[in-house]
Amino acid sequence: MLLTFLSFFYTVFAVQETNIPALRQLFYEARDNDDKAELLFKQIGNYEGREGILVAYKAGAYALKAKHGANPLNKLKNIKKATRYFSEAVQLDPDNLEIRFMRYAVEDQTPGSLGYSEHVAEDKKLLLDGLALYPKSGFTPETARIARDYLQQYCKCSEQEKQILQQVKL
Template identity: 75%
Template sequence: MILFFTFWSFFHSVFAAQEINIPALRQLFYEARDSEKKADLLFEKIGNYGGKEGILIAYKAGAYALKAKYGANPLNKLKNVKKAQQYFSEAVQRDPQNLEIRFMRYAVEVQTPDFIGYSEHVNEDKNLLLNGLRKFPNSGFTLETATIARDFMRQYCECSEQEKQFVQQLRL
């Protein structure tokens, strides 16, 4: 009987991982910035991910960051921010050139209040993203992620005037 449950757990985890749809996660992450319901759905889909794929770990980090955003308890908010930071670090370590991972970490860090002290990668990620946008379509950005990054940076970029002008004028 134990062998059956072990096999079933392995089988389920392998096929559950294959069911993860990155474009669907991307859409949920984007919509969750304005919807607690979408944030909960994102967490439901990826919050228990235990694999090693950098992009999926980044979405897990994003789900924890959104839990912090919508949470009511300050201690739980801080705990979720720390988990997000941990998972983003792991995601970047696994796939350091992935611009989508870097964008998600940037989007979370740039919107995290300064007093929490979780903004250490903002400049590094911003520079990678701007460079990726300059080199698009030969940068590793897909059209979808480049468009999302550009639109986000138009609104939230901690950029110089020259960088802001570049982002505002960028056509993809």
Template identity: 35%
Template sequence: MKLIATFLLSITLLVCQEIPNARQHYIDASKSQKNTDEFYSLMENYNKDNKVLLAYKGASIALKARYTKQIKQKKSFFIEGVKLLEDALKNDPNNLEIRLIRLSIQENTPKILNYKNNIDEDKRLLLSSFYKQNQSLKEYIKNYILQSTGFTDKEKKSILN
């Protein structure tokens, strides 16, 4: 019994270390192709069950599309990444981190890709559930909201109180 508890604790600690690492790589990926490639390399072989990490994997694939030259491959990467992200969200619909990932992609996706349908829904959930999250996730969400042009000044002030 102790062996099982130790094993489960080890897995939990590993996932807890992986998520902050994925968060930072995701933030950095928006800054350059090199960072996007590093994020993609970090996430491409992830095949476990953690829905947040699967959402980051989807985001890494979708971001890879930004720097792909061929239109067909660009579309393929984007669709594959979004599908993985949406599947993660379908399995954990109230997860604010997954909602934030989707929102950040939808806010920064060209209109022609027609992937902007959930912006208001995700914003609403992020703002209404913000104070129920752990400190680390609140800080991450706050940093995104404050730099986003998709949130009003009033919405930004609501998370600073």
């Protein structure tokens, strides 16, 4: 019983100590920086709690390990873990647009031949719908900007979708 209490206490304390904006910035910077990717993994890779957004950042950390890794087998193992943790994060908090954006960005950049891009269309639709309703959609200003900019740069969007993105005012 004491072990259960201590585990619960640690999880609650760890969540309170986690700085989501700092993780968000680190995740963004780690995309093109091995050292930042390793730092992100050290900060969140061992997270064992049930907070959806933190599980999503854990998934993102594994995805970045896959991206920056040299060993093809380890890359595959890490993208599988990322996929599993993203699924868990979405189950924990299915309406969180930041989680959906992170999963979309990772799956969108994962080679389709690997079979780990099954949610791209679903997440893209949710993101576009959320951006169309911004600021009443649940996006924070920062995540709305990041999602809009990412979609404008990388999305294979229809003309109608491009118009939605152009109309998002932050």
